[in-house]
Amino acid sequence: MTSAVLPTRAELNVTPRYAGMKVTQARVVKSEWTKFRSLRSTNITLLVSVALTVGLGALISALTASRWATASASDRADFNAVATSLGGVNISQLAVGVLGVLLISGEYATGMIRASLTAVPKRLPVLWAKLGVFAGVVGIVSVVSAFAAFFLGQSLLSSKGLDLSIDSPNALRMVLGAGAYLVLVGIIGMALGGLLRNTAAGISSLVALFFVIPPLLDLLPSSFSDNIGPYLPSNAGEAFWGHPTGSHLSALGGLLVLCAWAAAAVVAAAIRLRKQDA
Amino acid sequence: MIEVSGLTKRYGEKTAVNDLSFTVHPGIVTGFLGPNGAGKSTTMRVIAGLDEPTSGSVRVNAAHYRDAQVPMAELGILLEAKAVHTSRSAYNHLLALAQTNGVPRSRVADVIDLVGLSEVARKRAGGFSLGMGQRLGIASALLGDPQTIVLDEPINGLDPEGILWVRNLLKELAAEGRTVFVSSHLMSEMALTAEHLIVVGRGELIADLDVEEFVALASTNVVLVRSPQASQLRDLLLGPDVTITSREAGLLEVRGVSAEAIGDLAFDHHVRLHGLAVQQASLEDAFMEMTRDSVEFHAHTTNGHADAPERLVETAGAPR
Numbered sequence: 001m002t003s004a005v006l007p008t009r010a011e012l013n014v015t016p017r018y019a020g021m022k023v024t025q026a027r028v029v030k031s032e033w034t035k036f037r038s039l040r041s042t043n044i045t046l047l048v049s050v051a052l053t054v055g056l057g058a059l060i061s062a063l064t065a066s067r068w069a070t071a072s073a074s075d076r077a078d079f080n081a082v083a084t085s086l087g088g089v090n091i092s093q094l095a096v097g098v099l100g101v102l103l104i105s106g107e108y109a110t111g112m113i114r115a116s117l118t119a120v121p122k123r124l125p126v127l128w129a130k131l132g133v134f135a136g137v138v139g140i141v142s143v144v145s146a147f148a149a150f151f152l153g154q155s156l157l158s159s160k161g162l163d164l165s166i167d168s169p170n171a172l173r174m175v176l177g178a179g180a181y182l183v184l185v186g187i188i189g190m191a192l193g194g195l196l197r198n199t200a201a202g203i204s205s206l207v208a209l210f211f212v213i214p215p216l217l218d219l220l221p222s223s224f225s226d227n228i229g230p231y232l233p234s235n236a237g238e239a240f241w242g243h244p245t246g247s248h249l250s251a252l253g254g255l256l257v258l259c260a261w262a263a264a265a266v267v268a269a270a271i272r273l274r275k276q277d278a
Numbered sequence: 279m280i281e282v283s284g285l286t287k288r289y290g291e292k293t294a295v296n297d298l299s300f301t302v303h304p305g306i307v308t309g310f311l312g313p314n315g316a317g318k319s320t321t322m323r324v325i326a327g328l329d330e331p332t333s334g335s336v337r338v339n340a341a342h343y344r345d346a347q348v349p350m351a352e353l354g355i356l357l358e359a360k361a362v363h364t365s366r367s368a369y370n371h372l373l374a375l376a377q378t379n380g381v382p383r384s385r386v387a388d389v390i391d392l393v394g395l396s397e398v399a400r401k402r403a404g405g406f407s408l409g410m411g412q413r414l415g416i417a418s419a420l421l422g423d424p425q426t427i428v429l430d431e432p433i434n435g436l437d438p439e440g441i442l443w444v445r446n447l448l449k450e451l452a453a454e455g456r457t458v459f460v461s462s463h464l465m466s467e468m469a470l471t472a473e474h475l476i477v478v479g480r481g482e483l484i485a486d487l488d489v490e491e492f493v494a495l496a497s498t499n500v501v502l503v504r505s506p507q508a509s510q511l512r513d514l515l516l517g518p519d520v521t522i523t524s525r526e527a528g529l530l531e532v533r534g535v536s537a538e539a540i541g542d543l544a545f546d547h548h549v550r551l552h553g554l555a556v557q558q559a560s561l562e563d564a565f566m567e568m569t570r571d572s573v574e575f576h577a578h579t580t581n582g583h584a585d586a587p588e589r590l591v592e593t594a595g596a597p598r
Contacts, residue, residue, distance in 0.1 A: 009340035016351035017423035031377035038370035115361040277329040
């Protein structure tokens with residue numbers, strides 16, 4: 001066979017069979033939504049995060065109310081009804097972060113990523129769609145469960161008259177902040193999954209960042225830790241959803257710092273996705 | 279159409295593909311042959327845009343695949359390694375892929391039907407047998423009704439009926455004017471399926487030829503001669519370019535002389551023949567011969583020779 005007579009592109013039948021076939025960002029989002037909803041592990045992990053936010057918040061509120069009579073003066077001084085009812089977020093952030101890691105690292109582990117990227121060879125639309133679907137679903141679920149935790153917690157605290165209403169100072173900001181915090185933690189998890197392409201490595205890094213480094217930093221001289229500590233993602237998050245007097249950063253400052261963490265992680269993941277062999 | 283030009287791909291120190299150039303034409307099935315580790319899968323990953331060439335380039339349908347507006351109409355690919363999330367059903371897997379390119383939902387059901395997975399379409403893909411996994415992979419490759427179809431070892435794990443089905447499917451797709459590029463390490467299968475062959479070894483091109491040419495090349499005919507006077511006949515036949523081997527007493531395998539010439543020679547010298555038959559060398563033998571020097575991992579036997587069964591070899595002019 002001679003190679004002198006190569007057909008031109010016009011001579012090849014590359015006309016799509018179905019009218020309107022084309023990759024669009026909206027279609028990739030639709031595809032990612034199909035992927036998201038069709039995995040049982042995704043739905044279970046999401047339910048676990050809801051159960052932790054609401055259930056653990058209720059448990060902490062109930063215990064606080066029942067032991068209020070014997071609580072020490074410093075415990076009473078530290079008490080904040082909104083923060084208490086949202087206490088479950090401290091643990092449910094792990095479930096949300098792990099879900100974020102899994103949604104990308106699972107594709108690498110199973111090889112699905114090769115199918116995903118062959119269908120969308122420009123690649124980045126897949127990452128944006130994953131982030132969009134994740135932020136949308138987890139955002140709604142987290143805000144709803146934060147409100148549920150707040151109202152359930154307040155009703156349990158009301159037995160001792162410790163409850164606050166949603167229109168009391170900082171209450172609405174903290175509840176919405178808890179929802180936003182969970183989304184941002186999940187996005188960082190997702191970016192770690194894409195950056196490391198491995199479930200174990202992704203989850204370990206997430207745990208290190210949120211659960212290991214902060215207490216380690218406390219062991220360092222305070223002149224050192226005071227300058228770095230507030231900028232760690234978990235502490236920056238506390239500034240906008242946690243105890244109102246507990247942080248060095250303002251609520252807005254904390255939100256911006258955590259957004260910067262998430263943005264940096266996403267950019268790193270995007271660069272690796274674009275530049276490196278899948 | 280696929281144009282591979284000067285493709286080199288290195289993973290760290292290891293060169294998987296080295297300066298490989300070939301063209302895969304539309305309208306025919308092209309086989310991609312080579313021993314394990316020859317660089318077939320790497321080449322296919324580069325074609326799909328999953329791996330970036332170290333140097334050289336690959337064009338699919340005279341364009342860069344990464345820039346394709348409708349990738350699934352350009353190229354459908356089945357990679358050797360699984361590319362399915364094990365926890366998702368076959369239907370949802372295909373639906374998610376279809377949605378990215380705007381392939382209608384009805385097409386998903388059609389390809390599931392086409393590959394014969396209708397009964398298990400709602401089951402977890404992780405529970406699929408190797409053969410079912412291959413069928414699902416073929417379904418995803420066909421989803422966008424692509425001009426160019428690339429399949430890496432599609433018959434691995436298929437039963438004989440499945441193999442026949444793939445063979446016919448590939449021929450139908452090529453007859454529709456599509457470019458069909460199929461890798462295999464089985465020459466015999468490619469001889470039945472493909473019209474053209476690209477043979478690689480150790481990441482380099484060994485041959486780029488039509489199957490017919492390969493078969494002609496392979497059938498340097500062997501003439502089997504059975505005679506009670508075998509050694510006498512052997513002495514008569516020996517000459518330049520003639521190879522005679524013998525596996526058992528009274529039986530000669532002659533290369534380089536036609537059956538007619540052997541018969542005439544025997545008649546002239548009153549050598550009795552009990553049998554005279556032409557045997558075509560198998561394609562597999564010819565393929566092994568062609569790629570012998572480029573097999574990545576030789577299985578060494580104790581005497582140091584992996585291939586070539588013990589033979590008594592006598593060649594005129596080339597003493598061994």
